[in-house]
Amino acid sequence: MSGNLPLVLSVTSGKGGVGKTNLSVNLAYSLAQRGKRVVLLDADLGLANVDVLLGLTPERNLFHLFSEGVALSDILYSTPYGFDILPASSGIGDMLTLSTGQKLDLLESMDTLEDNVDFLIVDTGAGINDNVLYFNIAVQERIVVLTAEPTSLTDAYSLIKVMKLNHGVEHFKVVVNMAASEKAAREMFIRLYSACDHFLSGVSLDYAGFLPQDPAVRKAIVAQRPVCQQNPAAPVCQAIGNLADKIQNWEISSNLDGNIKFFWKKLLFQQ
Template sequence: MTQSINSAGVEKGRVVKMRGLDKKTPDQADGLRRMVKDKMNGLQEEIVEKPGVAAQGFPRVVAVTSGKGGVGKTNIVGNLAIALSRMGKRVLILDGDLGLANIDIIYGLHPEFTIKHVLTGEKDLKDVIVKGPEGVSVIPASSGLADLVHLTQGEKLNLLSEFDGLEEDYDIFLIDTGAGISSNIVYFNAAARERIVIATPEPTSITDAYALMKVMFTRHGTRTFKLLVNMVNNEAEADLVFKSLSNALLRFLQDISLEYMGCIKRDDHVLKSVKKQAPLLMLYPKSLAGKGINELAERFLSKGEDSSADGNIKFFFRRLVAPK
């Protein structure tokens, strides 16, 4: 199976930060629109001119996603971040489920501000980021936030400017996407450098995971995915899920590469930790699921970043808000 083409060489300069676009004169507004267009065009030129070059010294940008809900995705993101933080990595989570702020619940957080306040220019990003357990940083979601693809030009400029300075502050950037194939979820996955798809042994979960990868491939040409199988009774059950998806991809979508990241076993301690609104690794670090999370973190770091993956934090957000 082939790998996706990489794009590196992303512009390292800062984007001019502008607010209150609606209050500008027509000439100023036209100038700002041209600025956004020029930035986006410049980015596309770099993508074409520098394929296959891995970005160095940038955080790993990883979308954790699923074809259907109820597979434990958010719990995995929250605990994986803690495991990585304990291994010395600086981790930032973007709660990408714009309808439900689930990371807040997992961590027991009550943020006053969300990414919506950054988009509108009311707050700087540093005012929105909150500290979770074990030093993990979180960008809270905004319930009911309009589709990111519908941002105004002013909101796009604000967002790009705010995220320009994050490369030096974090080693790993995890995006907890929603479940399914809605436009926001697809764009989060397309813009990320790596994608971890969560599936369970349930037939509907396997079918929906395949559908998600198919949509990503057909709409955006995304070819590389990592698979984590959750809520399994044993490793043999997880192997069957991986083989089932691999066979389907080999038969219908041969250009996709699917990497197996292991499994997390079914564990009652997960539900107990959710009810207590505290991370599993903090309450039950020696549980079966806790062991699986730690093994996932070790495997994730040991395998390193896919050299054919593309993007970094700046590239992620430029790609996310670029005109579709």
């Protein structure tokens, strides 16, 4: 990542149950372990579970930020794992009904966060509803998570198709989760790549890596801890660490402001 600008990226999927939030949590942990300042935004509005995966109970969430004028510093929740979270609100409708003045005030409140964050990871909901699309439009990079299930492939393609045709988004990173092998993961990526190449002119997919099937994940979920903290030697944690190393070298596109205020501006002022 070039300069001191923070990178804003989403972890998203066309289908639920593919391990998207688990990847978000452990990616945040792994980047924090590499000395990066990370904020994880739980943007799965209505089915928020970042706090549940971490066994945490924040008192405030995005609802309080948007509707009650609570300071951003009072929403940010420092986890024991080296990164902060912005817990989810009750719905993005609260965000879109703010007055222009409230939205501008909110943008000004981003300045402190801007200077103290290297990565803002946005854990979106699954599917192609408005909430998912809003957040994916606003970020700089998008990691699409899929598994070997045919429905996961179909739904990932649907998400990419809507983002391309309705919003002009063309660039996506792809992570294949719960893969039996790297060969199987690459085969799944090729199937998605071929479909996009054939039917969606201009779409660019990059293979960002795969996460193997690993029983350590289930044990960590039950324990409500990041698997990479509970069992750092687990194969899945080695894979997430490799992904974290790659992400640190991603370049911020020159046509983007490259900051967190830009993310919120796009989110709040979309037509």
